[in-house]
Amino acid sequence: MNGQYYANLLAQAREAVVQKRRGKLSRGVLFLQDNASVHTARISRQALKDTGFSEIDHPPYSPDLAPSNYFLFSNLKKELRGRRFVDDNQMKMAVESHFDCKEKEYFLGGLKALYTRCEKCISLERDYIEK
Numbered sequence: 435m436n437g438q439y440y441a442n443l444l445a446q447a448r449e450a451v452v453q454k455r456r457g458k459l460s461r462g463v464l465f466l467q468d469n470a471s472v473h474t475a476r477i478s479r480q481a482l483k484d485t486g487f488s489e490i491d492h493p494p495y496s497p498d499l500a501p502s503n504y505f506l507f508s509n510l511k512k513e514l515r516g517r518r519f520v521d522d523n524q525m526k527m528a529v530e531s532h533f534d535c536k537e538k539e540y541f542l543g544g545l546k547a548l549y550t551r552c553e554k555c556i557s558l559e560r561d562y563i564e565k
Contacts (some may be wrong), residue, residue, distance in 0.1 A: 435472050436472060436475070437472055437475030437476070437477040437478045438477055439472075440472045440473065440475070440477075440478045440481070441477050441478055441480070441481035442481075444478070444481045444482055444484075444485050444487075445481065445484075445485070447485070448485040448486070448487070451463055459486060462488055463485075463486070463487045463488065464487070464488050464489075464490050465482065465485075465487035465488065465489050465490065466489075466490045466501070466548075467489070468500060499548065499551055499552060499555060501544050501545070501547075501548055504547065504551070505543075505544035505547060505548075506544065510529065510532055510533075513532055514528060514529075514532070
């Protein structure tokens with residue numbers, strides 16, 4: 435993955451918001467990403483501005499504070515564990531199906547967990563939450 439590829443993904447995400455969440459873009463979309471080099475590349479930064487998304491400040495990388503680590507992918511792995519796929523398209527469909535059937539409360543729960551985890555990280559003076 436490089437900055438141009440990621441910039442294209444951001445444009446696709448914006449279009450998905452426009453298509454699937456009518457009016458959401460005008461109310462504001464908060465976007466959380468870590469400081470990976472692909473996210474901090476100049477072209478990626480510009481693409482994020484072009485989407486109109488507002489970026490949430492993220493502390494230096496910590497798996498305890500990355501929703502993809504503690505929430506999204508862990509639940510996805512549980513659901514897909516033990517399944518075999520004949521090709522990439524079948525796997526892609528299974529992943530899309532996993533996320534498409536989730537209600538907005540599911541994702542809201544992940545964000546609420548982020549808030550709780552951030553508070554815990556602060557109280558532990560940046561020590562890992564889960565050892």
